[in-house]
Amino acid sequence: MPLIARRTLSLLGLVLVLLLPASAVLAHEEREVKLPDGTGSVPVHRQGEPDLLVCKTDKSDFERRIAKFPDELKQRNLRLFARCQKEGFRHLQQAVDQVDRPGMNIAILPGLYLEEPGQPAPTGECANLKARWSSWGYQILSYEQQVQCPHNQNLVAILGKKDLQIEGTGAGPLDVVVDAQYRKLNAIRADMTDGVYFRNFTAQRTTFNSLYILATDGFVIDRMLTRWNDEYGFLTFASDHGLYTDCESYGNGDSGIYPGSASNINDGRGYEVPRYAIEIRRCKSHHNMVGYSGTAGDSVWVHDSEFWGNLAGATMDSAFPGHPGLPQNHAKFENNKIHDNNATYYEHVKDGTCAKPPAERGYEKGVVCPQIGLPPGSGIITAGGNWNVFRNNQIWGHDNAAFNLMAVPAFIRGEESWDKQFDTSHHNLYTGNQLKDNGADVYWDGQGRANCWEGVRVTSPGALPGCGGAGPARVVAEPVKLVQMYLCNDYSISDRRLPGGCWWFGSSGLARVEVQLALGGSLVLALMAVLLWRRRLRSRWALPLTVAGLAGLALDVLGALDGYTALPAVALALTGIWLLGAGWIARGAFGWFTVVLGALYLVDAFDRAVWMLPVIPIGPGWVRGLLTGVWVLCAVVVVAPRRKVTREEAAA
Numbered sequence: 258m259p260l261i262a263r264r265t266l267s268l269l270g271l272v273l274v275l276l277l278p279a280s281a282v283l284a285h286e287e288r289e290v291k292l293p294d295g296t297g298s299v300p301v302h303r304q305g306e307p308d309l310l311v312c313k314t315d316k317s318d319f320e321r322r323i324a325k326f327p328d329e330l331k332q333r334n335l336r337l338f339a340r341c342q343k344e345g346f347r348h349l350q351q352a353v354d355q356v357d358r359p360g361m362n363i364a365i366l367p368g369l370y371l372e373e374p375g376q377p378a379p380t381g382e383c384a385n386l387k388a389r390w391s392s393w394g395y396q397i398l399s400y401e402q403q404v405q406c407p408h409n410q411n412l413v414a415i416l417g418k419k420d421l422q423i424e425g426t427g428a429g430p431l432d433v434v435v436d437a438q439y440r441k442l443n444a445i446r447a448d449m450t451d452g453v454y455f456r457n458f459t460a461q462r463t464t465f466n467s468l469y470i471l472a473t474d475g476f477v478i479d480r481m482l483t484r485w486n487d488e489y490g491f492l493t494f495a496s497d498h499g500l501y502t503d504c505e506s507y508g509n510g511d512s513g514i515y516p517g518s519a520s521n522i523n524d525g526r527g528y529e530v531p532r533y534a535i536e537i538r539r540c541k542s543h544h545n546m547v548g549y550s551g552t553a554g555d556s557v558w559v560h561d562s563e564f565w566g567n568l569a570g571a572t573m574d575s576a577f578p579g580h581p582g583l584p585q586n587h588a589k590f591e592n593n594k595i596h597d598n599n600a601t602y603y604e605h606v607k608d609g610t611c612a613k614p615p616a617e618r619g620y621e622k623g624v625v626c627p628q629i630g631l632p633p634g635s636g637i638i639t640a641g642g643n644w645n646v647f648r649n650n651q652i653w654g655h656d657n658a659a660f661n662l663m664a665v666p667a668f669i670r671g672e673e674s675w676d677k678q679f680d681t682s683h684h685n686l687y688t689g690n691q692l693k694d695n696g697a698d699v700y701w702d703g704q705g706r707a708n709c710w711e712g713v714r715v716t717s718p719g720a721l722p723g724c725g726g727a728g729p730a731r732v733v734a735e736p737v738k739l740v741q742m743y744l745c746n747d748y749s750i751s752d753r754r755l756p757g758g759c760w761w762f763g764s765s766g767l768a769r770v771e772v773q774l775a776l777g778g779s780l781v782l783a784l785m786a787v788l789l790w791r792r793r794l795r796s797r798w799a800l801p802l803t804v805a806g807l808a809g810l811a812l813d814v815l816g817a818l819d820g821y822t823a824l825p826a827v828a829l830a831l832t833g834i835w836l837l838g839a840g841w842i843a844r845g846a847f848g849w850f851t852v853v854l855g856a857l858y859l860v861d862a863f864d865r866a867v868w869m870l871p872v873i874p875i876g877p878g879w880v881r882g883l884l885t886g887v888w889v890l891c892a893v894v895v896v897a898p899r900r901k902v903t904r905e906e907a908a909a
Contacts, residue, residue: 285488285517285552285577286391288399290472292520292581293451293497297474299536300452303422307364309352310345312338322367326428334426338366348372349423349435350413359419365458367425367432375408376440383409395442395465400472403448410442412463418450425458430482430505433458439615443469444483451475461485464615466492467506474498484508485620488628489515490545495581496520499535506542510626510750512550512572513542521555521582528646528686530587533558546602546627547572547638548595553582563594568602568633570595570652575641575681578671584681585642590650597654599634602627603762606750630748632657632761634696641665641681649689658697658821660687660713663742664704664734679732683707688724697821702738703869703876706730717820719866729869735878737771737817744770766818775817779810781889782832786810788896789839796842806835826866833858847895854888857881 313319316338323334346352350372352363378384383406388396395410407414413435415421425433435458437444444460447453447470456479460467467483467490470476475498483490483506490506490513493499497520506513520534534556541563542548548564549571551557557573564570575584602625605611610618611626618624631638634656639645640663652659662685667677682705690712692698698713699721709724710716718735722728733739745759755762758770767773783806790803809831816824833855840851861877864870870877 285492285494285511285515286393286397286579287471287494288397289579290495290518290581292495292518293472293474295474295497295520295522297451297498299498299500300420300422300454300475300477302454302456302477302479303360303362305362307337307362307424309355309361309363310337310341310366311347311349311352311363311370312341312345312366313347313368313370314342319367322427322432330426330428334366337364337426341366348374350375353413353415353418353421353423356418356421359421359452361420362422362424365423365425365433367427368434370433370435371438372412372435375412375414376438377408379406379409382406393465400448403446408441411446412437412441412443413445415445415447415450415453417448418453420452421450422454422456423458424454424456427457430457430459430480435460437461437463437467439464442466445469446471447476448472453477455479455481457481459483462616462620463487465489468492470494470496470499472496476500477502478504480504482506483513486510487615487626489513490542491515492517493535494518497522497534501535501537501540503538504540506540507544507566508620508623508625509545511545511628512547513545513567514540514549516551516554516557518553518581519551519555519557521553521586523556523587523644524582526587526644527684528644530556532556533587533589536560537562543567544600544623544625546625546629547631548598550574551585551588552577553580553585554588555582555585556587558589558591560590560592563596565594565596565598566600567598568600568627569631569635569638570598570655571636572631572638572640573642573645574639574665575667576665576669578669580670583670583672584665584667585639586644588642589646589648590637591646591648593650595636595650595652595659598636599654599656600625601633601763603633603755606753607755607763609753611750612753626750628750630745630756630759630761632661632700632745634658635661635700636695637661639663639682639685641669642685643681644684645686647685647687647690649691651691653691653693653695655695657695658700658717659690659692659695660699660710662699662701662705662708663738664702679704681705685709686724687711687713700821702734702742703729704731704734715821718864718869719823719826720864720869722869722871727871729871730874731876732874733876733879735876736882737774737878740774741771769817771820772814772817775814778885779813782885783807783810785889785892785896786835786839789843789892792896792898794839794842798838799842802835802838802842805831806839809833809835823866826862829858829862829865833862843895847891850888850891854881854884857884 442465452475454477459482465488470493473496485508488511523530537559543566548567554573636652636659638661664682688711697715699716747756813828836855840848
């Protein structure tokens with residue numbers, strides 16, 4: 258592609274990005290961190306007696322909690338309880354503070370842990386730390402400031418401890434509960450804690466994350482439950498050698514599982530890679546805004562897990578700045594069940610529920626306050642990702658689409674280099690998936706190269722590249738989809754702003770922006786069609802051609818109501834036939850211009866429904882749309898009534 262053309266298109270992308278609303282660039286914000294060097298390993302669960310014990314003192318309450326345990330487990334807990342009364346701690350933080358060497362084990366006995374010593378608001382120097390405030394209303398503290406004031410943001414702070422194992426001794430995760438009561442940003446923060454292992458307990462009710470693991474090489478989240486948080490259940494960031502196994506999360510305003518900025522170990526490779534940075538297996542994430550999400554979720558392997566009851570099942574993206582490892586690459590989803598992600602949580606923003614303090618919103622009763630805008634009813638959304646593999650998943654019951662692929666210009670993540678603007682949505686492979694009862698199989702904005710789909714039927718556009726061929730390599734998304742994306746990104750939970758015209762937030766019928774665009778354009782062209790027929794076209798074919806054109810314009814509006822049908826392509830074809838015929842009849846410069854425009858309509862119809870043209874950098878819809886605007890101006894001149902010249906004027 259010529260440099261001048263690429264830079265022109267980049268400039269167009271920049272203009273569009275500058276128009277994006279401020280809410281489009283808000284996300285999880287953290288101090289600047291480096292990805293691990295990769296020398297660590299996934300820790301292994303250690304058996305044996307714990308080094309440190311945490312328990313409460315109410316024996317009757319403890320006995321009630323363990324009453325239905327299997328006898329062997331009950332007896333073990335009774336022995337540990339007796340020992341804990343003599344040498345144990347009453348709060349988890351107290352035990353963490355006593356860890357003085359790598360490889361220690363902490364056991365938490367059944368009970369409710371409110372961690373009262375960590376609850377109070379900061380005072381003294383901790384109340385006046387000098388640090389940048391994030392757009393979400395919390396300070397971006399350095400690691401040193403976290404050490405200085407561990408409870409400014411965290412109920413339990415695990416800072417710099419190595420190979421530490423923390424395990425609940427109950428029969429299941431709900432027997433041990435660490436509850437932040439919406440008083441802290443994080444229930445548990447593990448920062449620079451290589452080899453940390455969390456097992457068999459619950460963390461809940463925060464204004465951000467239940468369990469947050471940061472800048473760590475080697476971690477395991479095993480049989481853990483997180484729930485009822487403003488943002489994330491599990492958040493792991495800038496980490497490597499990680500394993501989520503048999504976990505569960507629900508009731509979160511962003512995602513249940515978020516492996517953000519996983520170590521970017523496979524950048525530059527193809528589909529086959531030596532290892533993945535993070536593995537997620539046999540986990541369940543449901544009734545969140547989204548089940549799984551990962552800005553720069555690089556080299557993450559998700560398998561044999563289940564995501565349901567969310568707004569969307571899973572997302573990965575390159576849409577937010579400040580995340581190491583962008584653009585996102587090399588996630589692999591296989592053998593997962595992703596179904597019925599059609600929640601309508603934006604209603605809680607509309608009615609003001611999400612404007613209340615977190616403790617009053619009703620998270621425990623099923624309220625979820627979505628933190629960002631995304632298309633509900635979607636199985637897996639990829640917003641700017643490369644070399645991702647989606648294989649052998651079962652995806653069903655989505656009102657929108659099983660797969661959604663969208664490009665994200667590099668300007669959005671803060672990259673200004675010309676050569677990076679079109680570096681997302683390439684080489685994504687969709688194969689062997691079982692898709693049923695979805696509104697559509699695929700929604701794609703058309704941008705990117707070497708993406709391929711197998712076994713899909715109902716799609717937008719109607720013709721998708723299969724695997725094994727070169728396929729198209731578009732650098733700009735389809736125009737209407739780009740406009741829709743721009744509009745829908747104007748969502749803001751803090752301002753209770755839900756963009757009008759966007760179906761994501763409930764707009765339907767004529768209220769949808771794509772329908773309004775189709776209707777407005779069709780009405781203008783219909784008027785031109787009638788005026789041309791009445792004033793310029795002199796042929797027995799003029800009326801049938803005009804009727805065909807009007808039918809095409811009507812179908813264009815109907816097609817905008819449901820883009821997952823053949824109607825948009827049929828509408829383009831009928832409109833193209835009308836323009837070809839009308840131009841041939843009209844002749845002259847305007848006539849030949851009309852013929853060219855008609856041919857473009859037919860090419861666009863072919864591109865959408867039959868075969869995406871592989872050799873053009875932008876879709877024919879862009880050229881067709883721009884030339885249609887010019888054609889309308891010319892048509893106005895052509896059909897304008899001409900004043901008759903009087904005899905006196907002629908004689909003069």
